[in-house]
Amino acid sequence: MLEALHSFEGTGVLDTLAVVVRYFGGVLLGAGGLTRAYRAAVAETLVTAPLVRRAERELLGAELDYPAAHALDAEATRRGWSVEHEYGAAVDVVLGVPGAEVDEAMARIASLTAGAATPVRLGTRLVDLSI
Structure with a gap:
């Protein structure tokens, strides 16, 4: 083996x-x-076996309402960002973005929520990306 x-x-x-x-x-x-x-x-x-690609990503966390979380999901899919959710009264979202796109992702979160959500940097982590 x-x-x-x-x-x-x-x-x-x-x-x-x-x-x-x-x-x-x-x-x-x-x-x-x-x-x-x-x-x-x-x-x-x-x-x-299906393969996945791993890459180091900057993690951004934010608490969003459901419509903003849905819009951010679409944006993350379009840009190839990883996204994790925890659903409750609001949606806690953790985005995994390339280091060069952190400022852009933070601005996008602010734009989607009209400044109501403040993204927080959570460090870095290896994430699995689809090939």
Whole structure:
């Protein structure tokens, strides 16, 4: 299994974990057959698994009303920003934006809320982005 994972090192695939569960079906594979079966299972999965790209993002937090949160979601999707929500009486939003776009994102939040929401910088984090 580890050999199959290592064979993908040159492709830029990182942070992978392989777990194989085998239910005995009455066929004795032997040590060599079991090794080949596990390696093949991992290799096949790596070829077909969906990939995500990770990038460091500046995190901005804000409390928005529902219409502003919806508008910000559309803006985040259009610009490729990550967005997380916590719903309650208002929507707590955490945006993940590239460092060069922080000022623009803060201005956009202010614009969408007519200055009612004040975004707060929350630091940086690696976020998963769709490929």
